[in-house]
Amino acid sequence: MTDIHLTLFCVVDGETPSNAFSVETESNKTIGDLKKLIKTEMSPRFDDVAPNELTLWRVSLVGSKKGSAITIKTLDDKTELDDPRALLSEWFLESPDRNTYIIVQRPPPVLKRGREYELEDPQKLPRTSDWVKYGAKDGPVELPPVLVSMLNSGDLTPAPRNEFKQQLDNMQVGQQITLPSIGQRPKHFGEGYQKMSFFITEQMVEMWSLLSSNSDRPIRRVLSGPMGVGKSYLALFLAAKAYSEGWLLLYVSDANELAKETSGDIANEICKRFLALNKDMLTVADFEKMTYWHPTDPQDVFDCASNSILHDLLQQLETKTLLVIDEHGALFEQDTPVPKKHVILNPLMQLAAWRETSRGARVVLTGTAHAKFERQYIKSDMWHWREYVTPMSDTVFDKLLHMDAILSRAVIKDQVKEITNRVPRELVNMAEYSQ
CATH class of the missing domain: 1.10.8 (Helicase, Ruva Protein; domain 3)
Known part of the structure; x- marks a missing residue:
């Protein structure tokens, strides 16, 4: 049989076909070879996953299914490519048509904690009979009680969005504003004689213009500059503006809150801040992504949700989202940086982990000096991502x-x-x- 060149379009489970990526291979390669190619194509996002941990499915998507997020558990017409020794020619006699996709499933986060649920079999999913209803933006959804408790706790809750819009709509350079509470406060904020007010600078307006513009790839910026020049005020302004515009937002006013001993504590902090800022915006589909693996143990719930927040909800194809981490350098003060010890924070260390196809993603990292992070993790082709924060005009x-x-x-x-x-x-x- 003549070998056939194959172009296979792959979609990560839980994402939309518009996020598909292609893999070029030959029909004489095996399923195991295909998994290796997929892992390579998805680096660094899949760096924490071994090729044999990936589960592949051949599916046919037609009509309306192509416009919505695809989850393998909701599809009837699917075939698992489960034999790593099988040749691709056994599955593809010719190059597949436009409706054929490979759905790629990552191993569930709980596997990293030794909870080896065999989640590829729907019959073996953990029971969720104790889940409770919660009112998402577009309807009711069933969620783990611990997640609902966090949503209802009121911790870090910001003022309503319309209060921010009143302050920030039609803003002008030199305008003095007093922001409502966004639920967190940067270091030293409000300590000076200007109290809780600050002035809109030219750089604030320029940075927001950049972040709010359309782009064919993610926009990433590392704010650099001397102590006290106003990096935290710039970061706070960008977070507040995104919040007022209804973007999905994760704002951490002090990265020391993420410098925890365990990944579980880090996941908890991420979820607490993200849910406080976005609970009025999250849809049923968003919550289903956050709980896709049907976690039941409280810590598994936060592991699963935080993984979805950083890798899915904040990395969207078209919808604009914003991640702002202030005092980011605190994650790199130890001999072994916190993101190296806890893979959950990889996107805060490897800026290339933000998928190039995620055109809506916006990332802003700021801190004091940044010397260690810039020297070791900002490559020569990334220097244009550094934004020097200048003194006031x-x-x-x-x-x-x-x-x-x-x-x-x-x-x-x-x-x-x-x-x-x-x-x-x-x-x-x-x-x-x-x-």
């Missing part, structure tokens, strides 16, 4: 300076600018010293 700094009656006196105003180099924290420190 004269126009905006004058407005901040004017709030202090002593330092804004005309006789010393220019000297204050020279000493502080228009760095906000330096001005705040000087104001405290002058009292």
Whole structure:
């Protein structure tokens, strides 16, 4: 039999066919070879998975199914490619048609914790009889009680979106605003004489214009600059603006909250912040992704949900989403960086882990100095992702300076600018010293 060149279109279980990726191979290769090719194609996202842990299914998708997320458990017409020694020619006598896809299942997160449920068999899924109903944005959905408890807890709950829109719609450079609570507060926020207010800078407007624009790939930025220059205010502004616009958002005001000893504690922190910010936006389909493996143990629930948050819900093809991690450098202070010890945080270390097809994804990381992270994990072809946060312009700094009656006196105003180099924290420190 003549070998046939095959172009196979693959979709990760739980994603839409519009996220499909292609694999080029030959019909004389085996199913085991195909798994290796898929793992390579999906690097670094699949770096934590061995090829033999992947489960492959041949399916036919027609009509409306092509426009929605595909989960293998909901498909009737499916065939598992379960023999790693079988040649592809046994399954594909010719190059497959446009309706044929390979569905790729990752191993469930619980496998990493020794909970070896045989989840590929629907009959062996853990029982979910104790799950309770929760009102998603578009209807009721059954969820694990521990997840519903977190949703209803009120921890880190932000003010309503419309309060943010009132402040941020039609914003202008130099405008002074006082944001409602977003549920978290950056370090040093509100400590200066300006209290809880801050001024819109040119860089805030420029960065939001970039993030809100359409792109053919994810937009990733690492905010770099000296201490006190305003990186945290810029990060907070971007998170608040995304929240006001109804984007799915994960904002962590201090990455030290993710520097935990166990992956379970990290997963809990991710879920707590994501659910607080997005519970009014999450649909039935979103919750089904977060609980796809039907976890029952409380920690398995958070492991499964956090994995979905970072790899699916924040990495969408068209819908814009935003991840903001402030004080990001805290994850790299130890000899072994936290993301190296806990694979769940891989997307915060390997920026290439954000799929190039996820055109809606936006990522902003910020911290002090960033030297270690930039030196080891920002490659030469990624330097354009670094955004240097500059001191305030004269126009905006004058407005901040004017709030202090002593330092804004005309006789010393220019000297204050020279000493502080228009760095906000330096001005705040000087104001405290002058009292």
